Amino acid sequence: MRFRTLTAAVALLALAAGCGSSGGEKTTSSEGKQLDKVTLTLNWYPYGEHAPFYYGKAQKIYEKHGIDLTINAGQGSQKTIQATAAGQNDFGWADTPALLAGVGTGMKVKSVGVFLQTTPSAVQFFSDKNIKSPADLKGKTIASTAGDALSKTFPAFLKVNGLQASDVKLQNLDAAGKMAAVLSSQTDALLGFATDQGPTIQEKGKKPVSYLKFADFGLNFYSNGLLTSVKNLSEKKDLVTRMVAATSEAWTAAGANESGAVDAMKGASEQLPSPTVLKEQFSATLKLLHTPATEGKAPGVNDEGDWRKTIQVFADAGVIDKAQEPSAYWDVSFAPKG
Template sequence: MHARRLLIGLVPLMLVATAACGDDGAGTSTSDSGKKLDKVTLTLNWYPYGEHAPFYYGKQKKIFEKHGIDLTIRAGQGSQKTVQATAAGQSDFGWADTPAVLAGVDQGIKVKSLGVFLQTTPASVQFFSAQGVRTPADLKGKTIAGTAGDALSKTFPSFLKKNGLSESDVKVQNTDPAGKIAAVISGKTDALLGYASDQGPTMQAKAKKDVGYLRFSEHGLNFYSNGLIAGQKSLTGSRAAVAKRMVKAVSESWTAAEKAPGPAVASMDGASEQLPPKAVLSEQFKTTLSLLHTEATEGKAPGVNTEADWQQTIDVFAEAGMVKNPKDVSEYWDATTALKG
């Protein structure tokens, strides 16, 4: 769903394989202080962008080391591939969008969430502020760039319905994920379906125009977004204890990064050749920090989930047709390994 997916066709197959496969991270190392650490791999949902700052900050501040973890962070190639690689044991843990987790489990993929951190969806309609769009009703007659089959396009009809609109009130133009920003900048479409924590800041920086948003969550439709996932290999035997430590380390890293957003973003320097400019990273992370909680988890540590919020998310995607056979919350979320509220 990210604009940078244009790079998919340009990345050598060897790099793609390295991002998703390779050494599963099992084994140990020794820290500079002589502490024994468990080697752990984490595959992101995409190339590093602002949302991922806490992982790099946690490494820099030795938070993962404190919890006995020697963390290797890998770029991803989309949440679906991250879910598959994590389930297959090609990565110890993954960072992936909850809709991809739900769809994967629906298809029999053995993966579970250890906690969703972006609990307010960044899904939104994005446009240049000069368009004068203030409410969903202002979308009537507009052409919007969307990608057929993705979570944004699948849930957009529900967003319209909740705001008294029908699908015929707007035109969704099927657009490759990498082309959505260009479509709006060129005027081919009036807006795009994207993530407020990703495409918006990038589009604003490229066009040097203010970007406005109609966030799904602010107009009657919320569901879980990105979080930490693991396959059976990481949840059984001796690795189960590592998983619990990983959950704590990730939550602590997010807490630390939230308190120091500037240094957290700075810790990403050199993380990837595709890293967005620092100003874009900062705006992405600022927006990300507004997505960490629902009303039920406000004031709790990052990554603490509730069964009710999980059920709401499952219901949304069942209605959208992305989950054909909805299961019990416990089939998607490992509450025994996850943080307790």
């Protein structure tokens, strides 16, 4: 089975992308500087991981780079990638496995830098379940979403830890349903991002949540990053360069002021988590920015070897039919400096 939803009708793209691409429009800042209007569609509704974008806008980091940024909520990485490839928005923030699958189906889109280089993918559960290692998952019921990257890579996670897919039972639910199932004890755990659902479940359930993080148990791969259409890469090189530089700078600045970054998210969405959850989400996200190969480098600087490892993980998992060269998925020429 592949990411079948990646071939969904183009008619759905405008809905997924919010208000769409800026189409080269210009605005003028309060200081009289001419700015390019740019749209960024997230992978999901705003949560703590996205704080740097709001902080970068509030602190006029994007404006400094000549960008008037509009941030739109997403409806999943796959739809964000579809919309970006079709030119419905200028840039997307999406999960790398969905990008690999999209390129594999012919979508003209590429990464210009993965920022979350350690996957937040995890099995999440209340600590009183007494699950300490992957072996403790045997016989457990786990909420998942059919067809997403987590459900695709979970068998690989089980395999590297000496388990088989038949050792656990997966219950297919949507994003909200997964959390509800854990909160109501209908399932023992869920598959999700440790930087997303876990803090929310802990707050709502009023008891500690624990994790089996894929990266801690033998399976790491690239996660969320910035992407744009191949057309933009060739026709708007200067804009892409500025957007990548501004985003890297925004992540650096937000990491130096976590509370300020989270405060910048006020009013971002009606579905916005509480300030406490946002802080936990963002703090956990900051631990994912580098691998040993990129430690000490600017956020968004990638290593070709890490790309190759990620591509191979998803080729082995059946997410992509063919493992192509990293250049098929990623354009290194826009890497941030510093």
